[in-house]
Amino acid sequence: MSDLNKKDIIDLLERIAVYLEIKGENAFRVSAYRKAAQALERDERSMAEIDDPSKLSGIGKGTAGIINDFLSTGTTALLDELEEEIPSGLLPLLKLPGLGGKKIGKLYQELGVEDAASLKHACEVNEVQNLAGFGKKTEEKILTAVNEMGKRPDRLALPHVTAAVDDLYEFLTGIPDIVRFELAGSFRRGRETVKDLDFILSTKAPEKVGETLVNHPRVTEVIGHGDTKVSVELTFGETIVPVDFRMVEDESFATMLHHFTGSKDHNVLMRQIAKARGESISEYGVKDEASGDVRHFETETDFFAHFDLPWIPPEVREGKHEIDDAPETEGLITLADMQGDLHMHTTWSDGAQSIDDMIDACRKKKYSFMAITDHSKYLQVANGLSVERLKRQHEEIRETRGKLTDIQVFTGIEMDILPDGSLDYDDDVLSTIDFVIASIHSSFSQDEETMMKRMEAACRNPHVAMIAHPTGRLIGRRDGYAVNLDRLIDLAVETNTILEINANPNRLDLSASWAEKAQERGALISINTDAHRYEMLEHLPYGVRNARRGWLRKDTVVNTWSGERLLDHLWKNR
DNA sequence: GCCGTTTTCGGCCCGACTGTTTTCAGTCG
Known part of the structure; x- marks a missing residue:
């Protein structure tokens, strides 16, 4: 064998x-x-x-x-x-x-x-x-x-395309001949990396708009320029971003958006359904094969409804089980369900803003709870907290939160799991902290057995609430450490330890497919930004999209719970 | 090569763009 x-x-x-x-x-x-x-x-x-x-x-x-x-x-x-x-x-x-x-x-x-x-x-x-x-x-x-050949990466990590996305939104908004536009493709599906950006736009003057597009100041190469399609490359610093624009009459906007959101495999499934009913789907509409009539739709929702389906979120349109399990997609977590962020840093360790600044930023986002989780003492490069500084910081947090009525602020720590498998603080310190995160920032190249001993030690500690960025990968730059994720999920379920989806677009760790497996086996998940500046609090949607790609339901994600339920969960099993 | 609530043979998702042609094949998404 x-x-x-x-x-x-x-x-x-x-x-x-x-x-x-x-x-x-x-x-x-x-x-x-x-x-x-x-x-x-x-x-x-x-x-x-x-x-x-x-x-x-x-x-x-x-x-x-x-x-x-x-x-x-x-x-x-x-x-x-x-x-x-x-x-x-x-x-x-x-x-x-x-x-x-x-x-x-x-x-x-x-x-x-x-x-x-x-x-x-x-x-x-x-x-x-x-x-x-x-x-x-x-x-x-x-x-x-x-x-x-080989000089350019096949796919771009999301942080490399955000400048282009922002620029093009502004640019397209300023073109009067465009009725409406939307970004489709794998970006809309929330993929970790994208090959290019696909913009769908409706207009009555495609020729004129196409001319405007190829003259965008960032365009360094025109790959193609047809009546309805313009393909260009835009350069932002070191990064070359390929972009496709598809122009269409407004009546076909919804089907065009669906078509170019893909995935290709999803489209094939949809077309097979249409075919079985004597219809055919193209980007321009749905044709009745008998009469030749083409039907148009105002929105994607109308399009799906025509096939007796609920609107299927782009994140799960991968040609897998999204048609069969379409009803389930209505229960997927949404950004609006998120009540708080449980992983962020301040000037006490390597963050850029003070505790007050981060609290203000979270209040502006209408969160009902948050956790301040600076680095522990082992991580000296990040100004990790000594026990004495940790106690002072938590005093400050308790004092501040006592004055607040609109948000619950949890004391927290992002504690290192040391190379020898020990934890950076003793239990008597940990037992005073609301939200204890354990994570690995050292000795990345240890073998799987050693790495899993570290993970197991963290999971089995009664005070550890969550394992952060469980694999340590950086998308397109670094594979994760030698974690046996199957085993880690089992451990997490057994010890009631939450696994993180780190929302940083360079991480998205856990990945969608592992998050899906974790949910199936009964693990709890938390989606957090790991913000080191308050702008990074805005990364949350990346994490939520990643979670939706993994079919995560609202209740699996502890950030959707009430602050009381979460606190109760954190304290009851110690 | 796979598949069958009309089929065991004849289909297999659909259309744009390019470069090569002079009506179309190949590629791409």
Whole structure:
């Protein structure tokens, strides 16, 4: 038996699809392998728990046989043949813009291109432009793309696109010919990273608006400029942000918004539903196939209602179970449910504002509770609190909160879990604090066993209420430490310890999929900003969107509780 | 390759844009 897990199987199926694509195989056969991979991904179970893959919709006898080959031998005859036949150096070329399987197949068969280097050479000696279906412009574009290969990240973390988002909102608002506009795409779905920004705008003067768009002062490259679509690249400092604008008549705005919010897989599901009813969905509306009439909708809600569905939130439109479980989406947590923020810093450690400033900022946000959680003494670089300073700070907090009637201010601490698994304060200190957070800021490279001993020590301490940013990842920059999240979730459930969704857009930690698993197994979650300045309190929506992507219900998230219920929870089990 | 409350064969989501053509294939989302 090989020890392949589900992720490996999915990768192997996708590998087959890519090879077949380059081979010029029937597109439906290619997509059959991709669909099989998706079917596995959609299923919650592990490979060991799936006794017969062909029972999954999208996997037939053929692919099931291949999956079983993989499981028993680690490979399969089809993949072996493909690897024999096609150079693996061609696979990364599919990522180049403008190159798909067909063109790569042609480059391979007619010019002997085998990888990026030989493709570059073929362009330089002008062999590419003479191929049928290619030309001078195509050759130039390919050469540029090959030279750019690997220089730019595939996807941008959210903090890298916020400047562009803010700028474009202002810019589009100032264009009088635009009736309404909205940001769609993976940004609207709350993904952790985005490839580009997709703006939908309705206008009666697409030509004029398109001209205005390509002349935006930040535009450094026009990728495409058609009647209804404009693709450009905007440059903000070091970051190049690709942006697509789609222009449409206002009557099609809702369907266009739905279409370009995606995901692609979600759209496929919706179109299959339409097809079964004798209708077809496009970005322009819903067509009745019998009469040819096209129906338009004022809002997305109307569009979904036409298919007897409630409005499905963008965050869960991933082509998974959002159609089947559509009624459940009405119970998902919303930003309006959030009653407070339980993780923030002040000038007492490494924050930029005083306790009073942070309290004022939270009162302005109409929170009913908050916790001040500065760093503990181990974290000297962050001016962590000695026991003596901690006591003074908490005295100050108690004094201040006594005068307030509109917000409950909890005493708190973000306490380090030390490399040896001990905690930074003794129990007699911790026993005086309302909200004790435990987190790891040191010895990131320890092995899983050592790391989990640290986590377990924190969870088992009766005073620890929450584990902050459980994996320590920084999106696009640093993988998390070696945490066994399955085990951590079990520990959290067993010891009644809350797990955090850190709302900082660089973290989003836990991720949506782990938060979903945590909820399924009965863990409690808290969404917090970890603000070090009051502007960072505004990060909360990122955390809520992330939680919605994980299908979190309001009651799973302790920030939605009343202050009394939360305090009771924090104190009753010590 | 998968699938079937009209089908075991003939479909498989739909449309824009580009560059190559001179009516369209390939790519992309």
